[in-house]
Amino acid sequence: MSEAPKPTLLRRLWLRALATAGVTAAVLLSWWWKVEDARTPEDAPAAAFGAALDLGRTAFTPVALDWHPAEGKLVLSAVIENRTGETQVAVFGGPPHPPQLVLDGVPQDPPQIILRRDDEPLQDLQPRLSEEIALVWPAPPDWQLAPVRIDFDRQAFKLRDNLYGQSSWLGFSRTARLTATPGIVP
Amino acid sequence: MIRIAPLLTAAAAAVLLAGMMLTNPDYNSAVRPFETRVPPGETGQTRLIGGRIEGWRTADRISFPAFGSLRQRDTQAMFLIVDLKLFGTTDSTMLRAGWIGASGRRYDTTARISGAFLQIQDLWLQPGLESKAIAIFELPEDEIAGGALMLSDRIDAPLDGRLRLAAPVDAPSHVDHLELDG
Numbered sequence: 001m002s003e004a005p006k007p008t009l010l011r012r013l014w015l016r017a018l019a020t021a022g023v024t025a026a027v028l029l030s031w032w033w034k035v036e037d038a039r040t041p042e043d044a045p046a047a048a049f050g051a052a053l054d055l056g057r058t059a060f061t062p063v064a065l066d067w068h069p070a071e072g073k074l075v076l077s078a079v080i081e082n083r084t085g086e087t088q089v090a091v092f093g094g095p096p097h098p099p100q101l102v103l104d105g106v107p108q109d110p111p112q113i114i115l116r117r118d119d120e121p122l123q124d125l126q127p128r129l130s131e132e133i134a135l136v137w138p139a140p141p142d143w144q145l146a147p148v149r150i151d152f153d154r155q156a157f158k159l160r161d162n163l164y165g166q167s168s169w170l171g172f173s174r175t176a177r178l179t180a181t182p183g184i185v186p
Numbered sequence: 187m188i189r190i191a192p193l194l195t196a197a198a199a200a201v202l203l204a205g206m207m208l209t210n211p212d213y214n215s216a217v218r219p220f221e222t223r224v225p226p227g228e229t230g231q232t233r234l235i236g237g238r239i240e241g242w243r244t245a246d247r248i249s250f251p252a253f254g255s256l257r258q259r260d261t262q263a264m265f266l267i268v269d270l271k272l273f274g275t276t277d278s279t280m281l282r283a284g285w286i287g288a289s290g291r292r293y294d295t296t297a298r299i300s301g302a303f304l305q306i307q308d309l310w311l312q313p314g315l316e317s318k319a320i321a322i323f324e325l326p327e328d329e330i331a332g333g334a335l336m337l338s339d340r341i342d343a344p345l346d347g348r349l350r351l352a353a354p355v356d357a358p359s360h361v362d363h364l365e366l367d368g
Contacts, residue, residue: 087284087294115298118259123297126324127287129263159212166213 047152047176054175056155057088058125060099063132067145067182074101074137074182076111076150081130088125093155097172101137102149111135150178219338219348226355232347234279234339235311237272239351240318244330245364248322252301259298266323266330267364270337274311280340281306283321286350287329292336296324302366320366330358 047053052061063077076099082088091113092098101108115122116132125131154175161168224230229238245265249258259265266285283306285293295307299322306319321335331353338348 085290086292117261118298123300124294126263126293126296127291128326128329129261129324162213164213164217165210 044151044174044177047150047178049180053152054083054154055152056093056157056169057082057084058091059083059130060152062150062178065148065150065178065180065182066185067139068185069145070186072139072141074139074148075185076101076135077116078133078135079130080125080133082125082127085127087127089123091122091125093153093172094169097153097155099135099178100151100153102151103140103143104146108137111137145182145184147179147181150180152176152178217344219342219344219346221348221350224349224351226352230349230351231275232338232349234275234277234347235272235281235337235349236275237270237337237349237351239335239354240269240271242266242268242354242358243364244327244358244360245362247363248299248302248366249363250299250302250366257301261324263324263326264330265296265364266325266358268321268323268335270306270319270321270335271316272306272309272311272319272337273316274313276313278313279311281309281311281319282338282340282342283307284336285321285323285325285329286334286336287325288332289329291329293323293325293329295321298324299366304367 047062049062049064052059059081061079063079066075066077067073068075080091082091090096096110098110098113101111112135113122114120114134114136116134122131122133152175153172155172156170157167158170159167161170220232222230222232224238227238229236243266245267247258247260248265249256251257268283268285270283272281283295287293295305299305302320302322304318304320306321309317309319311317333353335351335353336348337351339346342348
């Protein structure tokens with residue numbers, strides 16, 4: 001009985017190269033899927049009145065959008081709740097990224113944030129206490145009632161961030177977009 | 187046999203490294219102020235500050251004078267007012283107070299009563315002088331019992347001192363409406 005022929009060096013190399021390429025392709029593919037999952041969607045999902053949005057430190061629920069023509073201001077009423085375990089001064093993250101009003105494609109200045117309970121600026125938010133707030137934007141003098149857009153940003157939190165395992169608040173990403181026509185408040 | 191030795195060494199190193207990674211305290215636990223726990227009614231002291239809880243009470247509403255008019259604040263939860271006696275040790279110090287609730291959450295003194303007299307966040311504590319102060323918190327009622335007052339200098343720097351004053355044994359007195367001086 002003759003001995004089985006030994007595979008040639010070329011054949012052995014070819015098989016090993018094929019196996020290595022397969023493993024490499026699998027690793028690269030799974031890595032790319034993770035990158036795809038982490039990428040910010042170009043079109044933020046639509047927000048709706050009454051539905052809570054996760055803004056990182058807070059949960060923000062838009063309630064109503066009103067246009068006050070006599071005072072020339074747009075008011076977004078909302079309920080906000082601190083989702084962290086400590087009093088928050090930076091309710092819209094740090095540096096602050098409050099909801100951004102866009103009128104006719106032009107982003108407006110940050111709103112004034114009013115605590116309804118006191119009718120004064122919101123200074124801090126205590127854990128487990130949801131509060132009614134109003135976001136007030138002065139509208140440009142020539143602005144006419146039309147659908148408006150409000151963009152919401154979310155700040156990412158990482159429990160163990162760096163070499164030292166320090167928890168950190170990181171960058172912002174667009175989390176939702178509200179498009180609505182304001183109701184008129186005489 | 188020649189090949190097994192390095193493999194065993196590598197495996198042992200991997201196990202050791204994994205053990206170190208799993209038992210390594212995170213940054214927030216390792217780098218923080220040194221906490222001095224103070225039993226109810228007793229006085230505690232750190233490098234810069236010392237003090238004790240003199241009493242505590244709760245209220246549904248608080249009114250206080252500010253800029254010549256009377257302001258009133260209500261809450262969906264409860265106001266907790268802690269009366270303190272404090273002293274400085276070596277340097278003039280501004281303070282920060284927080285209530286560690288029964289759930290472990292931290293409630294800082296509320297900014298909604300700005301203008302009322304003797305509030306701890308407005309106090310400059312001087313060395314060798316005793317001062318009275320109040321700390322006002324806004325929090326759910328179930329966070330009060332079993333909580334503690336955390337007292338530190340304003341910066342609350344890591345590796346410096348911090349006092350954790352246990353809540354008094356007796357339940358706090360309650361009033362519907364508390365009037366504070368301005």
